[in-house]
Amino acid sequence: MPNVFKDEYQNYDNLLTEATVKYTTGTETLQKGNKLKRGAVLGYISGTDKVTLVNKGATDTSKSVYCILATDIDATDKDMVVPVYYSGGFNTRNLTFGGNDTYKDHKLSARLVSIFFNSIPRG
DSSP states (O other), X not given: OOOTTSHHHHGGGTOBOOSSSOOEEEEEEEOTTEEEOTTBEEEEETTTTEEEEOOTTOXXXXXXXXXXXXXXXXXXXXXXXXXXXXXXXXXXXXXXXXXXXXXXXXXXHHHHTTEEEEOOOOO
């Protein structure tokens, strides 16, 4: 797996938006059943110590933003440890959410964990 936290890798897809915002990184266990792209917005499932795609309709704690996936991953068949961003500024055009959610549904919960959603115009 490439080092997804090196600057030259981060900037290829315009996911990151703020050079002045501190990006905190780490790893989490992604719950099986997820095949996600870099920029997937993840919620934490309390009691399982796992993350999954955030969804405002969830009945558990995964309805709130916890982190952002840092690389494409296929965890369809098994739980996988994945690289994530715990804080930083992210381009709304390159984020994915569960259900029919948009960044507007999660703006407050993201802000509470130092994740900032920014709209970057198409160039």
